[in-house]
Amino acid sequence: MNTKNKIALVTGGSRGLGRNMAIALAKKGLDVILTYNSNLKAAEEVVAEIESLGQKAFAFQLDTGNLNAFDKFFKEVTEHLKAETGNSHFDFLINNAGTALYALAKDTTEAQMDSIFNIHYKGVFFLTQKALPYMNDGGGIINISSGLTRITMPGSSVYGSIKSAVESLTRYLAKELGDRRIRVNVVAPGAIETDFGGGRTRDNKEINAHIASLTALGRVGLPDDIGGVVAFLCTEEAYWINGQRLEVSGGQAI
Numbered sequence: 122m123n124t125k126n127k128i129a130l131v132t133g134g135s136r137g138l139g140r141n142m143a144i145a146l147a148k149k150g151l152d153v154i155l156t157y158n159s160n161l162k163a164a165e166e167v168v169a170e171i172e173s174l175g176q177k178a179f180a181f182q183l184d185t186g187n188l189n190a191f192d193k194f195f196k197e198v199t200e201h202l203k204a205e206t207g208n209s210h211f212d213f214l215i216n217n218a219g220t221a222l223y224a225l226a227k228d229t230t231e232a233q234m235d236s237i238f239n240i241h242y243k244g245v246f247f248l249t250q251k252a253l254p255y256m257n258d259g260g261g262i263i264n265i266s267s268g269l270t271r272i273t274m275p276g277s278s279v280y281g282s283i284k285s286a287v288e289s290l291t292r293y294l295a296k297e298l299g300d301r302r303i304r305v306n307v308v309a310p311g312a313i314e315t316d317f318g319g320g321r322t323r324d325n326k327e328i329n330a331h332i333a334s335l336t337a338l339g340r341v342g343l344p345d346d347i348g349g350v351v352a353f354l355c356t357e358e359a360y361w362i363n364g365q366r367l368e369v370s371g372g373q374a375i
Contacts, residue, residue, distance in 0.1 A: 127260075128202070128211035129355055130154040132185055132248070133218030135164035137315035138265070138347050142215055143167055145348030147176040149356060154198060154211065156183040156218065177205070185218040185244040186236065191251045199255055212260035213355045214252050216245045216287075219265070221318030223276045234279050241283045246290060258301045263354050264291050266366065268311040272374045284309075288366055295364030304363040308351055311370025313342040337372025346371070 129146045133139035134155025143153045144167065153171055157164035157180055164180035171178035179201060183194050199209035222229075222237050245264060256262075266288050269281035288307050295305040312332045314323035321328055322341060333340050350369050353359050 128152045129213035131215045132156045139217040141344035141348030142351045145352035147171040147174045149352045152177040186240040210257045212257050215263045217265045222280045226278045262305040266307045266309040268370045292364045307366040309368045311373040
C-alpha cells in the first residue's frame, strides 16, 4: 500500500501498547498524531523515535475521559495539520487510550464505573463522532478492546462489559460509515506485559505464569505482538476487513 502522506491519530500513544502502535504505523510509512494524558516527556520520546524513522509525528495532550475537551483538541489538531500539510484532515483513528479497573462486582463503586464508562465508551463514541468530519473517505477506525470480552475473569465485570459495548459499537459504525468507505474494526489484545493496570501481568510472576500456561503459544503477550496488527489494518492489504473483532492473544484460553 502507498501510505505516503497518510496520517493516523493514536490516543494514548505515549506508553504501552499505544506507543508500540504509533511506532509500527510509522514503520508502515504513516505520519502519526499521538495523544498523552500527563507524561509529555514520554510522548516527546515517541515523537523523536518516529521522526528517526523518517515520518512526521506530533503529540497533543488529551484526557479521553473529559468529553468537554474534545472540541478544543480537534481545533488544535486540525489547525496544526493545516499549517503543516495544507490539509486539516487525517486518515485513521485508533481509539487506544484507557485505564484498568480490577474490582469484583460486589465491591465496584459508582464512581469507578463512571470513570471506566467515560474513558472506554463515551470517550470512544464522542471522540469518534467529533473526528468524523476531519477524516478522509477511505480511511479507517480501530477500536482497542480486550480478550476479557470473551475470557471471563473475576474482577473485570465492568471493564469487560464496557469493552463488549465498544465491540458492538464497532459493527454499527462499520455499517453506518460504509458509504464513506471508512472501515471500522476491533483489535482485542489478550494479556500483555505492559504497565497497564499497574503492570500486574508484567510484574506478578504468578499471574504471568498462570496466563502463559493457559495460552497455546506458551507465553504472555508483548507490545510488539499488537502494534503490527493495528498497523496492518491501516494498509490497503486489509481493506476488505471491516466490522470484525481480531483477538490477538496467542490463543489464550481456547
